[in-house]
Amino acid sequence: MATAAKSVCVVGSVAIDSVETPTGSAMNVLGGACSYFAVAASFFAPVNLVGVVGRDFPEAERRFLGDCGINLEGLTETDGETFRWHGRYHENMNMRDTLDLRLNVFEHFVPRLPESYRGSEFVFLATIQPSLQAQVLSQLQAPIYVGADTIEHWIHEAPAELRGLLSRVDLFTINDTEAALLAGETNVVKAARRILQMGPRHLIVKRGEYGALLFSADEVFAVPAFPLEEVVDPTGAGDTFAGGLMGSLAADGQVTGRTIRRAIAYGTVVASFTVEDFGLGRLRTLSRDEIDTRLRQFMAITDFHS
Amino acid sequence: MATAAKSVCVVGSVAIDSVETPTGSAMNVLGGACSYFAVAASFFAPVNLVGVVGRDFPEAERRFLGDCGINLEGLTETDGETFRWHGRYHENMNMRDTLDLRLNVFEHFVPRLPESYRGSEFVFLATIQPSLQAQVLSQLQAPIYVGADTIEHWIHEAPAELRGLLSRVDLFTINDTEAALLAGETNVVKAARRILQMGPRHLIVKRGEYGALLFSADEVFAVPAFPLEEVVDPTGAGDTFAGGLMGSLAADGQVTGRTIRRAIAYGTVVASFTVEDFGLGRLRTLSRDEIDTRLRQFMAITDFHS
Numbered sequence: 001m002a003t004a005a006k007s008v009c010v011v012g013s014v015a016i017d018s019v020e021t022p023t024g025s026a027m028n029v030l031g032g033a034c035s036y037f038a039v040a041a042s043f044f045a046p047v048n049l050v051g052v053v054g055r056d057f058p059e060a061e062r063r064f065l066g067d068c069g070i071n072l073e074g075l076t077e078t079d080g081e082t083f084r085w086h087g088r089y090h091e092n093m094n095m096r097d098t099l100d101l102r103l104n105v106f107e108h109f110v111p112r113l114p115e116s117y118r119g120s121e122f123v124f125l126a127t128i129q130p131s132l133q134a135q136v137l138s139q140l141q142a143p144i145y146v147g148a149d150t151i152e153h154w155i156h157e158a159p160a161e162l163r164g165l166l167s168r169v170d171l172f173t174i175n176d177t178e179a180a181l182l183a184g185e186t187n188v189v190k191a192a193r194r195i196l197q198m199g200p201r202h203l204i205v206k207r208g209e210y211g212a213l214l215f216s217a218d219e220v221f222a223v224p225a226f227p228l229e230e231v232v233d234p235t236g237a238g239d240t241f242a243g244g245l246m247g248s249l250a251a252d253g254q255v256t257g258r259t260i261r262r263a264i265a266y267g268t269v270v271a272s273f274t275v276e277d278f279g280l281g282r283l284r285t286l287s288r289d290e291i292d293t294r295l296r297q298f299m300a301i302t303d304f305h306s
Numbered sequence: 307m308a309t310a311a312k313s314v315c316v317v318g319s320v321a322i323d324s325v326e327t328p329t330g331s332a333m334n335v336l337g338g339a340c341s342y343f344a345v346a347a348s349f350f351a352p353v354n355l356v357g358v359v360g361r362d363f364p365e366a367e368r369r370f371l372g373d374c375g376i377n378l379e380g381l382t383e384t385d386g387e388t389f390r391w392h393g394r395y396h397e398n399m400n401m402r403d404t405l406d407l408r409l410n411v412f413e414h415f416v417p418r419l420p421e422s423y424r425g426s427e428f429v430f431l432a433t434i435q436p437s438l439q440a441q442v443l444s445q446l447q448a449p450i451y452v453g454a455d456t457i458e459h460w461i462h463e464a465p466a467e468l469r470g471l472l473s474r475v476d477l478f479t480i481n482d483t484e485a486a487l488l489a490g491e492t493n494v495v496k497a498a499r500r501i502l503q504m505g506p507r508h509l510i511v512k513r514g515e516y517g518a519l520l521f522s523a524d525e526v527f528a529v530p531a532f533p534l535e536e537v538v539d540p541t542g543a544g545d546t547f548a549g550g551l552m553g554s555l556a557a558d559g560q561v562t563g564r565t566i567r568r569a570i571a572y573g574t575v576v577a578s579f580t581v582e583d584f585g586l587g588r589l590r591t592l593s594r595d596e597i598d599t600r601l602r603q604f605m606a607i608t609d610f611h612s
Binding site for chain 1: 397398493496516532605607608
């Protein structure tokens with residue numbers, strides 16, 4: 001039975017980033033998990049964004065997000081400056097240092113869903129304080145599928161709130177070192193089993209250039225990353241992975257073993273485009289056709305099943 | 307057209323290992339790349355082994371190898387002791403320290419193929435001095451497919467000999483850090499392109515718990531590892547991966563895009579059994595049925611193509 005496409009609601013940070021890598025830099029570009037997620041998801045489904053920016057947020061970036069078909073009714077502008085992050089990647093691109101971080105208006109962000117968002121059925125809670133992520137859940141009428149992400153900071157600083165959140169979401173995404181930290185276990189399969197016991201129906205462990213693993217009570221799905229000859233800037237890879245994933249699920253309108261695997265493949269492909277340029281640069285010119293072409297390539301380079 | 311199954315000839319080290327991990331140890335057990343490879347390959351095809359042991363080599367281990375259907379005509383016994391290695395793995399099992407290494411009779415190993423091996427069509431040169439690996443090639447009549455492995459030591463100590471070898475083999479296997487070192491390039495795709503230019507038709511980059519990548523002039527194939535809840539001892543994972551791979555190819559009797567992908571999947575599965583116990587412990591009781599069952603599981607957990 002075909003199911004109607006749904007929209008995706010995403011809550012999280014909208015930022016102005018400055019990024020340095022061993023080969024170049026991009027200063028004062030659109031960033032933040034929510035921006036990355038929303039643009040990635042917009043290739044698949046309508047997106048309702050919830051975030052906060054300051055008076056300095058560039059009108060051109062607001063227009064860009066709108067042109068992606070992203071509903072900005074939930075993007076609040078308040079007195080002050082937009083969240084700013086300045087980071088520098090190491091030679092191997094797997095590690096980075098934060099040179100400067102100013103939360104600015106994001107420090108007092110309390111997500112409030114506009115009335116028109118409350119019926120959202122596919123929802124993603126990008127990294128913010130776990131108790132704020134939980135507050136969003138209480139504003140939703142009847143979500144079908146809620147995903148959440150976190151970072152190491154909240155595993156250390158708000159473990160009880162994070163546990164509370166995990167008992168209420170369908171999907172939790174986390175990278176491999178965070179999974180080991182949260183579970184207190186370095187074996188990724190054992191760590192995943194422990195995190196599933198905390199509540200989520202699906203757990204995705206992100207492994208960067210090595211791909212991703214999906215775990216549920218009765219299933220494991222393993223997928224490599226798309227092999228790339230050039231990684232310009234890894235920023236936003238995880239967020240656009242999640243955006244492509246949730247967008248694909250919303251487009252399918254239902255979460256099954258088959259739709260979630262396809263969604264993970266789409267997330268992988270969108271993330272592979274993201275890292276080919278600084279910030280959201282590559283996604284600004286990306287087309288759905290290019291995504292589908294690379295999905296077919298990805299299927300070809302991983303196929304030993306036929 | 308179906309092609310007749312072929313035998314596999316393997317040349318390399320036969321050793322007595324002592325291994326310590328954070329959870330246990332195994333002292334004085336059968337080890338060495340050639341032993342691991344040969345036992346793994348024997349599940350798929352007849353194996354002709356070339357190696358050297360000392361007078362202390364246990365008769366029971368010689369019998370075990372023979373019972374696997376491995377031809378030991380090329381296993382020379384000479385005065386002295388068998389190659390011995392004693393290693394200890396770190397907490398995360400990805401790193402190990404060599405506590406003791408005694409080459410013993412292996413120090414003066416010069417591989418000589420028995421007359422009956424010289425017609426071998428599938429050949430694997432496990433890690434030894436690259437110039438000795440090259441000497442084996444000169445003893446072969448008309449090999450169809452020759453694979454070779456190496457370790458970091460030879461990239462540093464015998465770079466010219468290794469380059470010479472690479473220009474003469476069909477398949478080269480190497481782990482990701484060795485690939486970066488050999489190519490002088492950390493991006494794995496770029497590193498692979500450079501190594502392919504050194505001669506081999508196929509390059510497999512082994513990524514341990516993250517799987518493997520196959521590169522050729524016109525193709526990339528990416529496969530994750532089989533996710534395991536328990537890794538007891540990683541020793542021999544790479545060698546049994548290669549053994550399962552070459553055994554599967556020899557059983558197919560030909561190397562095509564399809565047979566090499568299936569062979570990599572078989573290698574992945576055999577390696578996943580290897581690490582479930584110390585040394586060759588798991589492979590001593592393993593059956594071909596168990597391998598095929600896990601191959602089907604592996605296909606199921608990696609499938610998003612249907």
